[in-house]
Amino acid sequence: MGNDELRHIPVMLDEAVEGLAVHPGGRYLDGTxxxxxxxxxxxxxxxxxxxxxxxxxxxxxxxRAQALFADDARVAIRHGNFADMAQWDAVAEGLDGVLLDIGVSSPQLDDASRGFSFMADAPLDMRMDTTQGESAAEFLAHAEEREIADVLFRFGEERFSRRIARAICERREQAPITRTGELAELVAKTIGRREPGKHPATRTFQGLRIAVNAELDALERGLSAAVDCLKPGGRLAVISFHSLEDRMVKRFIKDESGRVQGGRRGLPPPEAPKARLRAVGKAQFPSADEVAVNVRSRSAVLRVAERLA
Known part of the structure; x- marks a missing residue:
């Protein structure tokens, strides 16, 4: 077992696999x-x-997947975004289960060179797929102040987003912001330590990461694709780590369960859409024992749904 595997602890492992209700001859997709x-x-x-x-x-x-499973005839591997799973020929036969573990992974956070963390100074990259797209530094170099503020507010839920965006734009007039340490220091200097136990740049880094990787768009498309690809009785299991993601997953399952949304007063209620999913149990959270071993699991939420005929 390599060092990556020793450091990486899968979150809610037993609960997620149980949620998939794996049967021996099934076809399953791990999109993350x-x-x-x-x-x-x-x-x-x-x-x-x-x-x-x-x-x-x-x-x-x-x-890593190829190193582990290239010789296993049961396994197929594809580099790509899970939002595009339907474009993979191997999915065409239908799936008995889809697992999505949303957000940045521990190996990505722990590798300072990737630029996801402010705990070490490194190039301000943040791309999950380093073969395409623009880095966080490139985004900050050209985005307008209002766009930066919008990203930090919407995706980072940062209430001082405008103040931070203004500081970023003022700083880049002197020199581009290209390092994680520069950005973290600038944010800390701009807003101070507002939340005990949390670095002031936490929300800024989250917002930039989600924007650079278009994570919420990928989640929205991926959920829809998963339902399209699942066979009747197939399971969808999604682990998310912050409220933006979990709200999307919860709302998606509710909408696909055929529940009628509220109509206008005095008008007949709208017709219920055809249900494609049913929620399996309630949201699940990591146990106290798991959080004690892996503190990064503390904000995890697991939701499971089953594809209807």
Whole structure:
């Protein structure tokens, strides 16, 4: 087992795999391979007729998947965004389960060179897929002040977004912001330490990361694609780590469950849409024991739904 696997602890492993209700001959897709903790658990439940499809945006994650599973005939691997799962020929036969572990992974956070964390000074990159798209530094170099503020407010839920955006634009007139340390220091100097136990740049880094990787758009498209690809009885299991993601997942499952949204007073209620999903149980959270071992799991939420005929 490599160092990555020793450092990486899959979140809510047993709960997620149980939620998928894996059967030995099924076909499952892990759309966020990471370092493979969930994937190995699913694979251990498959027989020779089972199939495990692995996707990840991160080239390093795909390289790890190939190193681990290239010789296993049950496994197929694809570098790409889970939002595009329907474009993969291996998915065409339908899926018995889809697992999505949303957000940045521990290996990405722990590798300072990726620029996700303010804990070490590094290039301000933040791209999950380093083969395409613009980095956080490139975004900050050209975006208008209002756009930067909007990103920090919408995706980082940063209430001092305008103040931070103004400071960023003033600083870049002197020199571009290209390092994580520069940005973290600028934010701390601009707003001070407002929340005990939390670095003042936490929300700024979150907002930029989500924007650079178009994470919420990918989640929206990925949820829809998953339902389209699931067979009747197939399960969708989604682990999210902050309220923006979890609200999207919760609302999606509710909408796909055929519940009628409120209509206008005095008018007949709108016709209920055809249900494609049913929620399986309530939202699940990590146990106290898990949080004690892996503090990064503390904000995790798992939701499971089943595809209807």
């Amino acid at each position: 391979f990471g370092r493979g903790g969930h994937a190995r658990a699913v694979l251990s439940r498959l027989d020779e007729s089972g199939r495990l499809l692995l996707m990840d945006r991160d080239p390093q994650a795909i390289a």
